Amino acid sequence: MEKILFIANTESDGSLSKIALEVLGSAIELAGKLEGSTLSVGLFGTSIQEAANSIADCGAASFSGVEGEDFADSRYCSDIAAVSELIGKSEATLVLAPANIRISRVLPGAAVRCNGKIDSRISRLSAEGGKVTAQRWFYRQRMTGSFSRDTRPWIMSMDAGSSEAVPTSSGTAHVDMLSVALSDDQKKTKVLGTESPSTNAQTIKPDANILFVAGAGWTKKQADGQIHAEEAEKHILGFLEKAKASLGSSKSLVDQGSEGEAVLGFMSHLNQIGQTGASPRHQKGLATCCHGEEPHVIGWRFINERRAVNADANCGWAQGKADVLYVADAFEVMTKVNELL
Amino acid sequence: MAGNNFFSYISSFTKNGELEMSNGYDIVVCGSLVPDPLQTLEPIMGPQGPGLKNEMMLPAVLDPWAGHALYEADHLAKKTEGSRVFLVSIGPKAKLQQLMMAIGQKASFELIVKDGPASGFTDAADTARVLAEAIESIPGLDKSKLLVFGGCASASRDAGVTMQMVGEKLGITDHFLAVDALEISDSGSLKIKERAESGQYLLSECSAPPALIAWATGNLPEPPNNPQIGMANMRKIMPALQQAGPAGIESAGLSFAEVTIPQQKRDTKIEKDMPVDDIAREIVEWIKG
Ligand SMILES: Cc1cc2nc3c(=O)[nH]c(=O)nc-3n(C[C@H](O)[C@H](O)[C@H](O)COP(=O)(O)OP(=O)(O)OC[C@H]3O[C@@H](n4cnc5c(N)ncnc54)[C@H](O)[C@@H]3O)c2cc1C
Numbered sequence: 351m352e353k354i355l356f357i358a359n360t361e362s363d364g365s366l367s368k369i370a371l372e373v374l375g376s377a378i379e380l381a382g383k384l385e386g387s388t389l390s391v392g393l394f395g396t397s398i399q400e401a402a403n404s405i406a407d408c409g410a411a412s413f414s415g416v417e418g419e420d421f422a423d424s425r426y427c428s429d430i431a432a433v434s435e436l437i438g439k440s441e442a443t444l445v446l447a448p449a450n451i452r453i454s455r456v457l458p459g460a461a462v463r464c465n466g467k468i469d470s471r472i473s474r475l476s477a478e479g480g481k482v483t484a485q486r487w488f489y490r491q492r493m494t495g496s497f498s499r500d501t502r503p504w505i506m507s508m509d510a511g512s513s514e515a516v517p518t519s520s521g522t523a524h525v526d527m528l529s530v531a532l533s534d535d536q537k538k539t540k541v542l543g544t545e546s547p548s549t550n551a552q553t554i555k556p557d558a559n560i561l562f563v564a565g566a567g568w569t570k571k572q573a574d575g576q577i578h579a580e581e582a583e584k585h586i587l588g589f590l591e592k593a594k595a596s597l598g599s600s601k602s603l604v605d606q607g608s609e610g611e612a613v614l615g616f617m618s619h620l621n622q623i624g625q626t627g628a629s630p631r632h633q634k635g636l637a638t639c640c641h642g643e644e645p646h647v648i649g650w651r652f653i654n655e656r657r658a659v660n661a662d663a664n665c666g667w668a669q670g671k672a673d674v675l676y677v678a679d680a681f682e683v684m685t686k687v688n689e690l691l
Numbered sequence: 692m693a694g695n696n697f698f699s700y701i702s703s704f705t706k707n708g709e710l711e712m713s714n715g716y717d718i719v720v721c722g723s724l725v726p727d728p729l730q731t732l733e734p735i736m737g738p739q740g741p742g743l744k745n746e747m748m749l750p751a752v753l754d755p756w757a758g759h760a761l762y763e764a765d766h767l768a769k770k771t772e773g774s775r776v777f778l779v780s781i782g783p784k785a786k787l788q789q790l791m792m793a794i795g796q797k798a799s800f801e802l803i804v805k806d807g808p809a810s811g812f813t814d815a816a817d818t819a820r821v822l823a824e825a826i827e828s829i830p831g832l833d834k835s836k837l838l839v840f841g842g843c844a845s846a847s848r849d850a851g852v853t854m855q856m857v858g859e860k861l862g863i864t865d866h867f868l869a870v871d872a873l874e875i876s877d878s879g880s881l882k883i884k885e886r887a888e889s890g891q892y893l894l895s896e897c898s899a900p901p902a903l904i905a906w907a908t909g910n911l912p913e914p915p916n917n918p919q920i921g922m923a924n925m926r927k928i929m930p931a932l933q934q935a936g937p938a939g940i941e942s943a944g945l946s947f948a949e950v951t952i953p954q955q956k957r958d959t960k961i962e963k964d965m966p967v968d969d970i971a972r973e974i975v976e977w978i979k980g
Pocket residue numbers: 564565566567568570572599600601602603622623624625626627638639640641642643644645646659660661662665678679680681728752755
């Protein structure tokens with residue numbers, strides 16, 4: 351008989367994030383497929399009652415929480431104390447949590463402390479005849495594997511999009527507040543705050559409908575033998591603003607900063623898409639001046655509709671990696687696109 | 692105080708008997724090899740579970756994020772006198788030897804090898820256990836100076852869990868994930884920038900080592916090959932490879948049902964002669980549609 355525990359941190363405004371509500375959806379579905387199983391919820395953060403109330407009607411048999419100023423910030427030492435306590439007290443056999451950065455940092459350590467096993471970034475869970483099977487990507491989105499484990503607790507973090515987000519309501523949840531006290535040693539790390547990598551633009555927007563990817567071509571010599579980095583900046587920022595797009599980059603373009611070549615001021619390593627970058631989720635993606643090599647395109651796995659503008663008809667996008675490839679000068683095309691937008 | 696620890700302890704006394712405070716760190720980088728990302732990978736199911744077709748033949752590279760960790764370790768060690776850098780690798784010995792020919796020229800380190808699989812399908816918990824044991828066995832390891840580095844995720848398993856498990860097993864309780872910058876303040880505290888949600892950085896300050904730092908790309912370019920470093924490294928790397936014992940990784944209790952490559956090839960429409968105005972109009976319609 352499986353005891354399922356859904357764990358999440360609360361956001362700074364006391365709510366649960368979209369990915370947390372999606373994973374709760376997966377936990378509810380899984381509980382429905384495992385006869386005799388129970389579902390409980392464990393939350394941690396500054397103050398968790400509001401979040402618990404928002405999912406009071408989700409069907410969980412019990413709610414527990416760890417709260418207080420010590421748990422406001424994303425910090426390993428305090429988070430692991432909270433998460434281990436929530437898992438330990440619940441005696442859960444299956445633990446599901448969102449694969450956000452805060453949870454991803456702490457969950458593996460919690461698995462060690464709780465004598466469990468962990469699998470991260472699960473994209474789907476299924477259960478048949480009482481056996482739970484998890485699915486995730488391997489080799490950076492190149493292949494998927496389905497597997498199961500005998501060990502309990504089996505602790506899993508789940509990627510965005512694993513299920514529909516559970517709608518929130520305004521019920522009243524009875525929360526069993528667990529007391530977790532931190533020693534001075536557990537406060538060796540102080541969180542100082544957050545910082546935007548570039549001073550002049552917030553370019554990464556996970557909720558945007560479209561991802562605009564800029565490649566190294568934008569800062570390469572053009573037909574006139576000159577580099578037009580300033581013009582490139584204008585086109586890209588203009589498009590981001592008008593289309594409310596999120597900005598991605600190829601590795602070559604972001605690496606140029608450390609290699610001393612022409613750079614786009616608002617671009618940082620955080621924008622990089624691909625093998626050693628991000629794999630964001632957007633409905634549409636437009637690649638410009640980017641060759642579409644395999645290590646880059648791996649990061650496009652979760653972009654549904656893909657178009658590319660490239661001067662080279664034989665670039666990677668032409669090899670079945672985009673739906674449409676426009677063989678054209680991206681400077682000219684983006685000037686027009688921005689005019690029309 | 693047993694064995695080698697004793698020697699590192701007495702060597703930290705100066706001639707007049709005072710305890711000399713060394714600023715150096717013991718930086719241990721965990722990293723192994725992955726298939727070159729330009730290769731096509733095909734999964735196969737074997738009696739021991741899944742693997743890659745012709746896995747031993749595939750050209751390999753140092754796992755990219757672990758590579759950044761190694762370059763950052765080298766950089767920090769050069770800035771901080773008295774530091775030592777170790778690279779702990781679990782992988783097939785023969786392939787690691789090939790890899791070391793290239794990596795050994797880029798940064799100074801001592802190599803510790805466990806002969807075993809570097810597959811994306813092994814259990815991260817086993818990998819972490821073996822890495823932690825290997826780190827514990829480093830002669831004269833001083834945990835008060837210990838910085839454990841690694842990549843924030845591998846390009847094989849891509850789980851982002853191994854380093855934290857290594858840290859826990861070593862009793863390190865300050866962990867940082869997806870780090871792009873580490874700065875040591877005058878007081879010796881570690882100032883760290885971690886990647887956070889929505890393209891932000893989380894800034895933290897950890898008063899002192901030990902700490903575990905799982906790197907993202909950092910800010911350093913890949914160092915050029917330096918044959919002199921290569922020569923110096925190789926004197927220690929070759930014996931380390933020869934002495935490498937088996938890792939003993941079994942992935943018990945983990946069973947794979949299947950591994951597949953999803954269909955991903957699209958039927959690309961290539962517009963070669965479309966006027967720019969028409970391209971722009973079509974793109975805008977598509978965006979708005
Ligand atoms: C271990 C490893 C990991 C890697 N990880 C990543 C990763 O995470 N992400 C990533 O992106 N890459 C990664 N790479 C690098 C990858 O293989 C490519 O080198 C990189 O993606 C190339 O970037 P690019 O397409 O921007 O540049 P280039 O290859 O230089 O291509 C520039 C393109 O711009 C086009 N162009 C130039 N001017 C114009 C114009 N006016 N109009 C239209 N088109 C124009 C050119 O035709 C060309 O196709 C990795 C490589 C390795 C070995």
